Every structure is written in C-alpha cells, then in structure tokens.
Amino acid sequence: MVSFDSASGVLFSADAFGKFGALATCGFYGDEDNDWACEGRRYYFNICGKYGAQDQALLKKVASVPVRIIYPLHGPVLCKDLGYYIGLYNTWSSYGVETPGVFVAYASIHGGTADVALKVADMLRAKGCPKVAVCDLTRDDKAEAVEDAFRYGTMVLAACSYDAGLFTPAYDFLHALQMKGWQKRRIALIENGSWAPSAGRVMKEMLSAMKEVEILGEPVTIKSRLKPEDMPALEALVNTVLA
C-alpha cells in the first residue's frame, strides 16, 4: 500500500523504490547517489522480486498521478529524473532484461568446475558478448547472484555432482530463484561429475518448476577436469547462448 499527497506531489512508496545504505551513500535527505540502481536492484529482487504482478499494478496507478518526489520507507528521497527509477521498476517488475549480456554462475568443490566456467566466460567475451558477469556461488554474495540472474537475459550455470545430487551452493541458488519467481530467462547448464554425474538432472528438475525458463539444449558433462575433447561441446554451448 502506498500513499500519494496530491498537494505536494509526494509519493510515500513504502517498500517500492527503497534500498539499503541511504545514510551512508547519500547523506540524510541528500541527493540520490550516482549508482542508485546497484543497491536498488539487489534490494528489489531479493525483497520484492516475487511480487512483480502487484508492482506492475502499482506502477499503472502511479502513472496516473503527478509524482514530484518519492519517499520510500528506507532509502534516499528521490527528487530528480523520476522517469529513470520508474522505468527501472517497470523493467524489473515485468521481468524484462535490463542489461544485454550473460551471467555465468558456478559452484565448484576442488576448482575443476570453476575452470570450466571461467573458460566459458572468456569464450563469451572473445565472441563479443556485450557483458559477462561471473559469480562463484561458494564465495560471493548470494543476494548479488540473485540480482544478476534477473539482470541478464541468459545464464550459464556450472555445478558439481554431490552424492548423486547437486552441490549445495548451486542447489541453494536455484532454490532462491524458485522462491523469487525467476522467469522469462534462458539458461545453459554444465555439470561436473567423476563417476556418476547427477548435477544436470537436478538442475533441470528444479528449473522445470519455474515459469518460462528455457533450458538451452542438454547439459554439457565434464568429468572432473576440462579436457581438450570437451571443447567442441563448450563451443556449441557458447554459440547457442549467443544465438
């Protein structure tokens, strides 16, 4: 629920248009910082991400009133370029692609899967992919991984097999995406296993429960370490991702 004061043109937007770190980055009641979207996006997808339909309904109402200032519950007061913030919220809440590029996320135990994922990232860059964001799911900020999964239209997810299942950081990540309503995205999978690879099966099962998620081909299987004979399959994956 939000409130609009027609006398002053202030939208009291509750959770919408908020973010953390307002006092640190902007000064109390100061101007918006230069990179509002960085933390604003992480906040949005990790807190409101599942409620895109409700946010779309709200944005339609907001479009019908002359908003001059946005006062979120927490986050900087927004006074300038409101179209910029409202435009980003429109993209985010409709699950549109904000930034052209590919998100490469990996979960590796001993480093072999990491090597494969980093190789794929290099191949994507070499083929002119406009932006390649990379995340180590065992070490990097989980909320930023969720953010980047929504930011880009295509993901490459590489993960190890783990006791006939999926290595837990990748499992947790996909579970978070399920909970946040991740949708309208393309994903290519790479599994690593040493004796009976199982990561690809579990990733496919988890993704099949999500709305409008297209799995690009079959998972590429690596046995422990990347070998020269694996390269054609990786080349094909990269070409499909960029197609």
Ligand SMILES: Cc1cc2nc3c(=O)[nH]c(=O)nc-3n(C[C@H](O)[C@H](O)[C@H](O)COP(=O)(O)O)c2cc1C
């Ligand atoms: C606890 C544990 C469980 C594993 N379970 C499986 C498994 O069920 N099937 C399999 O093929 N490999 C299994 N592996 C091997 C890994 O999936 C993988 O081959 C190996 O970790 C190489 O990838 P990495 O270098 O990225 O860690 C297991 C490894 C560990 C440490």
